[in-house]
Amino acid sequence: MTNQASSLETHLINHDNRHCVRLVVCLGRCLTFQNLSKQVFIELLNSIHLNMMSLLKKIKDFFGFQLPNIDITPEREEEIIEKTAGFVSNFGMELPAILMGSAYVPMASVLTQFTLLPISPLLEFIGIPGFEYTAFFQKKENVKRLLDRIDQLRKEREGA
Numbered sequence: 001m002t003n004q005a006s007s008l009e010t011h012l013i014n015h016d017n018r019h020c021v022r023l024v025v026c027l028g029r030c031l032t033f034q035n036l037s038k039q040v041f042i043e044l045l046n047s048i049h050l051n052m053m054s055l056l057k058k059i060k061d062f063f064g065f066q067l068p069n070i071d072i073t074p075e076r077e078e079e080i081i082e083k084t085a086g087f088v089s090n091f092g093m094e095l096p097a098i099l100m101g102s103a104y105v106p107m108a109s110v111l112t113q114f115t116l117l118p119i120s121p122l123l124e125f126i127g128i129p130g131f132e133y134t135a136f137f138q139k140k141e142n143v144k145r146l147l148d149r150i151d152q153l154r155k156e157r158e159g160a
Helices: 002-014 018-031 038-063 074-090 094-125 130-138 140-159
Strands: none
Touching: 074 094, 074 130, 074 140, 094 130, 094 140, 130 140
16 A cells, blocks of 8 residues: 555656645555555545535635736746845845845745735735735745845945
């Protein structure tokens, strides 16, 4: 059963369903103690997935909105980096930004989901592209690139 769980885990990772991987691993470990067939295991996973999807649909229907697609282009990422780094540099806050940003990088995706995503609709309402910033800060690579650009602007300012 462990081999079946690992093959299902690989299948889910390859199909961009990483949020289900932990569930598969836990279920696989629990079911190894029982002699359940692969078919029962797959039916159980399908049932859990359908229940999760119906719950998400009920939440969406209740609130009456759907989250927009949160994808931004590399050009827009560069624009956000330049704009944000310039803003930080204009106020001379490079070192605090680098310090706070370095602590932010390891948990960027989780912190973005808990902090920026909930206020994104409000930001959109006042004219700030909140969902674009959410997509930007969710990627660790983008945060690292932003910190590198801030550090580069700090060095340029100190050298001049």
